[in-house]
Amino acid sequence: MDKALYVAMTGARASLQAQGNVAHNLANVDTKGFKAALAHTEAFKIPGAGFPSRYDAMPVQPGYDARPGSQMVTGRTLDVALQQDQWLAVQAGDGSTAYTRNGELAITANGMLVTAGGHPVLDEIGNPMVVPPAQSIDIGGDGTVSIVPQGEGPQTMSMVGRMRIVTATREQIARGGDGLMRQTDPQAELPQATGNSLTSGVLEGSNVDAAGALVQMIQLQRQFEMQVKVIRTGDEMAQSSNQLLRLGG
Structure with a gap:
């Protein structure tokens, strides 16, 4: 009976972890550029001696949903939407x-180009980008940032630098605890994107399907309740067996 209880317990634990992922997705349904986290369970055969039917539920996180989110035209110069499988390099809180x-960019009071979360945008060589005071700014399709200096005419437009935009597939990057993506292999160098990498004046929305996530949440809740019921029933059966043994003794 203890083995049956353990199998039900692993299933309940996997359902709880999957619920956490779904709740995280729902919380980011309005986050620009967010990619929904994926989660499912797999059967894991318990090694060692015992019946061949001894399997447990093992939670698996295969990564994120790579499908693009909806495109929202904003007309704002510092809003950019990246092409498929392309990512903007930023400096995380730990350096x-x-x-x-998330291509919702801004310029701080000291001229630092940052994301909506306050993370500095990096240039091609990995340094935070600084934009001098300007009366207009333009971001090209290849990630180049150009400005017209204050008090100057449009003929004086000059390039400040180029943002580091890399190409990475779902297998090459994974979400960290701060919500930002990082390389799965720190030793591998992600290539700089070539050609047109972004569209200015457009933002990519979250690719979370809110209705589908709510349905999934209900299904996981029912699975959890069923597994808890199995645990409770197994415990009641164990107590009944103990009572019969005491009466028989």
């Missing part, structure tokens, strides 16, 4: 390089 698809 490491991370990646995001």
